Amino acid sequence: MIATIESVSLLDETDQLASMVLHSELYERYISCREAVASNKAAQILIGQFQAVREKYNEVQRFGRYHPDYKSVIRQMMDTKRTVDMNPLIAAYKNAEKELNDLLGQVSLQFACAVSQSIKVPTGDPFFDRACSSGCGGGGKCKCHV
Template identity: 45%
Template sequence: MIATSERVELLDRSEYLAKMVLESDIADQYRICLYNLQTNEVTQRKIREFSSLKDLYEEVQRFGKYHPDYKKVMVQIRQAKREMDLDPYVADFKIAENDLQSILDDISALIGGAVSKNIKVPTGSPFFETSSSHSGGGCGSGGSCGCS
């Protein structure tokens, strides 16, 4: 790769943009919430319980409703997930994570759109899909995706 002044300038600007994101209030809030999530013993216990039940859940899923502990495990996993999701540190972290992801999605869409309005940006949000990238269904959905 040949280092041109244009490439160097692009790299400098991208580093500046990354620094702006890292120093933003939303990134600070994310780091605070992550720290609280990782350091709270009660929260960590709930996460460990849910993780251990996930292994049991996967075992039960192999046999489905025919597994002898199917109902018991399904109730346990739902209760553990609900307890974990209602934990204030988990809830705060998920909000902060979504806020940070939203900024990153917006930046990706702006950069992609600056190059071409037909650029597909994998944001996971249908809001950012262009009309040319989404035409009522893909190959597997029976829609007319336009590929040949």
């Protein structure tokens, strides 16, 4: 690839955008919440318990409801997940992670719309994936208005 002024300029602008995301309040909150969870012994114990139950759950899922411990492991998994989700540090971390993911989805949507109006942008939720236009994203193949 031959470096042109345009490609070098584009790389500089992407570096600036990455720097803006890395210095944003959302990213700083995400990092502080992640560090708070990593340094909290109670949260780490809960995560360890969840991972242990998750291993049992995966084993039970291989056999489905025919596994002898199916109901007890499913119940234990739900209880453990509820306990983990109710921890305030973990809840704050998940919330910060979702907000950062939403920001990155918005940036991706802006890029996609700058390239083409028919690009679909995966947002992580298949029910809310967005396209730049109201069309199907197939270039008008379905006869919708693009």
